[in-house]
Amino acid sequence: MALAKAKEIVSTEPVVVFSKTYCSFCTTVKDLLSKLGAKHKVIELNVESDGAEIQAALAEWTGQRTVPNVFISGKHIGGCDNVMEKHNAGELLPLLTEAGVL
Amino acid sequence: MALAKAKEIVSTEPVVVFSKTYCSFCTTVKDLLSKLGAKHKVIELNVESDGAEIQAALAEWTGQRTVPNVFISGKHIGGCDNVMEKHNAGELLPLLTEAGVL
Numbered sequence: 062m063a064l065a066k067a068k069e070i071v072s073t074e075p076v077v078v079f080s081k082t083y084c085s086f087c088t089t090v091k092d093l094l095s096k097l098g099a100k101h102k103v104i105e106l107n108v109e110s111d112g113a114e115i116q117a118a119l120a121e122w123t124g125q126r127t128v129p130n131v132f133i134s135g136k137h138i139g140g141c142d143n144v145m146e147k148h149n150a151g152e153l154l155p156l157l158t159e160a161g162v163l
Numbered sequence: 164m165a166l167a168k169a170k171e172i173v174s175t176e177p178v179v180v181f182s183k184t185y186c187s188f189c190t191t192v193k194d195l196l197s198k199l200g201a202k203h204k205v206i207e208l209n210v211e212s213d214g215a216e217i218q219a220a221l222a223e224w225t226g227q228r229t230v231p232n233v234f235i236s237g238k239h240i241g242g243c244d245n246v247m248e249k250h251n252a253g254e255l256l257p258l259l260t261e262a263g264v265l
């Protein structure tokens with residue numbers, strides 16, 4: 062089932078980006094993480110066969126039904142705006158360091 | 164045919180945004196035009212029955228196959244980045260004024 066799968070990924074991967082390949086907001090987040098040198102797991106919801114189910118499960122679980130949907134150390138961070146806000150406030154690098162991906 | 168339709172819209176409407184309803188980059192452009200008080204025609208390619216054909220026709224015509232795809236006074240402006248660049252350079256308002264939509 063999709064919710065169990067989403068929770069498993071989020072609990073085992075330090076940084077997870079639920080994404081869509083064609084989406085510039087998702088690209089922005091993925092590019093930022095790469096630029097910072099942070100290892101991150103990407104799940105492309107428009108490519109996964111159960112992508113729609115995962116997106117619905119994430120909506121139920123986090124209240125966020127949009128992409129990108131970002132988790133660090135099992136904690137829900139949010140979307141592109143949330144990630145950029147944390148980055149501009151100097152809070153992203155510490156989170157990534159604690160997650161052990163830098 | 165889609166190319167004729169796209170060219171007709173672009174030649175008759177002063178400002179045209181080819182868009183997709185779920186896309187934040189498209190929302191950014193549409194919100195900016197609204198905030199500036201500029202009347203603009205929006206074609207939602209994920210809603211129009213021939214949206215995919217129009218998108219392909221635009222790609223052929225302009226070399227740009229992404230959304231948002233923006234035209235002012237029949238001239239191809241580009242995507243979200245192009246529009247924001249023009250705006251930050253103070254060039255967008257003059258274009259919109261010349262187009263007669265302000």
Ligand SMILES: N[C@@H](CCC(=O)N[C@@H](CS)C(=O)NCC(=O)O)C(=O)O
Nearest residue numbers: 086127128129140141142185186187
């Ligand atoms: N403010 C949000 C915007 C998120 C958003 O609207 N994402 C769009 C794509 S850009 C979305 O998920 N649309 C519905 C979908 O693709 O299912 C953020 O910063 O992430």
Ligand SMILES: N[C@@H](CCC(=O)N[C@@H](CS)C(=O)NCC(=O)O)C(=O)O
Nearest residue numbers: 083084085188229230231242243244
């Ligand atoms: N740099 C471009 C990015 C355009 C882009 O990649 N658009 C995406 C949606 S955000 C797209 O059209 N993807 C393919 C599709 O939707 O057909 C811009 O500023 O507009």
Ligand code: FES
Nearest residue numbers: 084085086186188
């Ligand atoms: S689909 Fe365009 S920014 Fe997400």
